Amino acid sequence: MSELRDLYQELILDHGRRPRNSGKLDSPTHHADGYNPLCGDRIALYLEMDEGRVKSVSFEGTGCAISQASASLMTEGIKGKTVAEVLSLFRKLTATVTGRDDDAANEGDVELGKLAVFEGVSQYPMRVKCATLAWHTLRNALEGKDVEVAVTE
Amino acid sequence: MTATVQSAAATAGHPGASGVDHGPLDTAALRAQFPILSQSVHGKPLVYLDNAATTQKPLAVLDAVDGYYRRDNANVHRGVHTLSERATAAFEGARSEVARFVGARDSSEIVFTRGATEALNLVAMSFGAMVLREGDEVLLTEMEHHSNIVPWQMACARSGAKLRVAPIDDRGELDLDAFEKLLGPRTRIVAVTHVSNALGTVNPVARIVALAHAAGAKVVIDGAQALPHAAVDVAALDCDFYAFSGHKVYAPMGVGALYAKRELLDAMPPWQGGGDMILSVTFEKTLYNVAPYKFEAGTPDVGGAVGLGAALRWLSEIGIERVAAYERELLDYAEKALLDVPGLGLVGTAADKAGVHSFMLDGIHPHDVGTILDHHGVAIRTGHHCAQPVMQHFGIAATARASFAVYNNRDDIDRLVAGLLAVQEVFA
Ligand SMILES: Cc1ncc(COP(=O)(O)O)c(C=O)c1O
Numbered sequence: 001m002s003e004l005r006d007l008y009q010e011l012i013l014d015h016g017r018r019p020r021n022s023g024k025l026d027s028p029t030h031h032a033d034g035y036n037p038l039c040g041d042r043i044a045l046y047l048e049m050d051e052g053r054v055k056s057v058s059f060e061g062t063g064c065a066i067s068q069a070s071a072s073l074m075t076e077g078i079k080g081k082t083v084a085e086v087l088s089l090f091r092k093l094t095a096t097v098t099g100r101d102d103d104a105a106n107e108g109d110v111e112l113g114k115l116a117v118f119e120g121v122s123q124y125p126m127r128v129k130c131a132t133l134a135w136h137t138l139r140n141a142l143e144g145k146d147v148e149v150a151v152t153e
Numbered sequence: 154m155t156a157t158v159q160s161a162a163a164t165a166g167h168p169g170a171s172g173v174d175h176g177p178l179d180t181a182a183l184r185a186q187f188p189i190l191s192q193s194v195h196g197k198p199l200v201y202l203d204n205a206a207t208t209q210k211p212l213a214v215l216d217a218v219d220g221y222y223r224r225d226n227a228n229v230h231r232g233v234h235t236l237s238e239r240a241t242a243a244f245e246g247a248r249s250e251v252a253r254f255v256g257a258r259d260s261s262e263i264v265f266t267r268g269a270t271e272a273l274n275l276v277a278m279s280f281g282a283m284v285l286r287e288g289d290e291v292l293l294t295e296m297e298h299h300s301n302i303v304p305w306q307m308a309c310a311r312s313g314a315k316l317r318v319a320p321i322d323d324r325g326e327l328d329l330d331a332f333e334k335l336l337g338p339r340t341r342i343v344a345v346t347h348v349s350n351a352l353g354t355v356n357p358v359a360r361i362v363a364l365a366h367a368a369g370a371k372v373v374i375d376g377a378q379a380l381p382h383a384a385v386d387v388a389a390l391d392c393d394f395y396a397f398s399g400h401k402v403y404a405p406m407g408v409g410a411l412y413a414k415r416e417l418l419d420a421m422p423p424w425q426g427g428g429d430m431i432l433s434v435t436f437e438k439t440l441y442n443v444a445p446y447k448f449e450a451g452t453p454d455v456g457g458a459v460g461l462g463a464a465l466r467w468l469s470e471i472g473i474e475r476v477a478a479y480e481r482e483l484l485d486y487a488e489k490a491l492l493d494v495p496g497l498g499l500v501g502t503a504a505d506k507a508g509v510h511s512f513m514l515d516g517i518h519p520h521d522v523g524t525i526l527d528h529h530g531v532a533i534r535t536g537h538h539c540a541q542p543v544m545q546h547f548g549i550a551a552t553a554r555a556s557f558a559v560y561n562n563r564d565d566i567d568r569l570v571a572g573l574l575a576v577q578e579v580f581a
Pocket of ligand 1 (some may be wrong): 400541
């Protein structure tokens, strides 16, 4: 069962159970909705940007433990970061969970930090979308795209 | 299944009813006929409980398909050489087997398709175009699979007809009173599932057919989840169309069939053009072939059809009534076992169910349930089961679903329950 614990690590279970930064922001500057039609997972993401940095971020969502934990840990991980930093984190995270070992995965100065807890997802191809939905929605919000279905491909 | 359907089938002399052996099933011997089941997944013997998605295939089917490609393969209906004759005989023999199994009067009432989806699309395209006019109505139920919703939405968009939906109650049963009220003078087509793939509900199709016919509507039954689990007799039912998929009744993927009353098939226009569906072609005028060939343009999946014939023969030899009785008992056992799991709630508690238990575990998302069960070697389905309106009715996005076939046994259910307890441990 050790493999299963690679996926369902304590940190993930904890954030899945008690997502941080959940709810709506009072004055978001950016917003996007994400929907994974395969699982029915939904997320609404709110960002308040200030001078090019993430000042606050929150989300509302329903879904599995992986998707909720991913959104929760994402909100913690991007606070205070610039758009460029957030986007390189996006690339690093999505490369990591899809098990890619390319330039993005090895992008020099980006540290996954707590987000490294999602490395185990790469062993579960069917669950990759659960881990990336929040991130694709985040990118859409930053790019001003409020599309109904965030494409996680 | 409903008593009315069963007794009608029995009096119509369904093959299973006169089967030689009426004793209990030797399920161990049955299971041994499915090579795929004797493997391990994540180091545990596989427990396959995703039969509503697709069933596994017995040796009888694997051998029939293999034998067809090793000995008889040729194109059908178009050669005078020996192999073509054999392939044609095998293909048409499979058609007769399907006709016999569903109780059609004649094998010309059976159109081979890719599956239930294509069969339903055929009816919506061809029969829909023939009868639907602006202001007409198509009546569905809230528990339909997307494949019995979307083709009708498309047919309505083309014709200006309107879609009406009969609601279900919180047990997942069709609200028959509401259904009756929705049946009106403009209802041309009633399309209902025989058994719900998301809830397991068995619909009272005989009653639905009688009501619909009294209102002057034709009835399309989606039998994808019914045929594997009970005797079906389309002539006794008097339905106008009956659609199903081979791969859900132990046959290969890629083949299925539509039963339709002969007079309807004769009147309906073709929906795809090509070889085999014509008698003669000139650039000025093409003469269409007769039914069922009129609806089978192009080279069909002959190997698949041969496998389907073999699967239905295999089921008939076991006796579909015995299969139904065994599965009924297994479903009851599973219900009790599941309800003993703390925090488990069934979604779909109809009085009459077949093949399926959908459920939720308190505080744990179905996808997490599915991944962890897989680690214990137990395969179930999680998600919306292509029945999003059902999910919307219950205010959920997904369920976990265990679905059963004749090779499942009580051990499988015990393994499922042990797996669910392990899921709860992970999340404790
Ligand atoms: C009730 C029902 N109808 C139709 C279908 C569609 O079957 P297929 O995908 O084999 O065409 C399914 C399969 O999931 C089903 O469960």
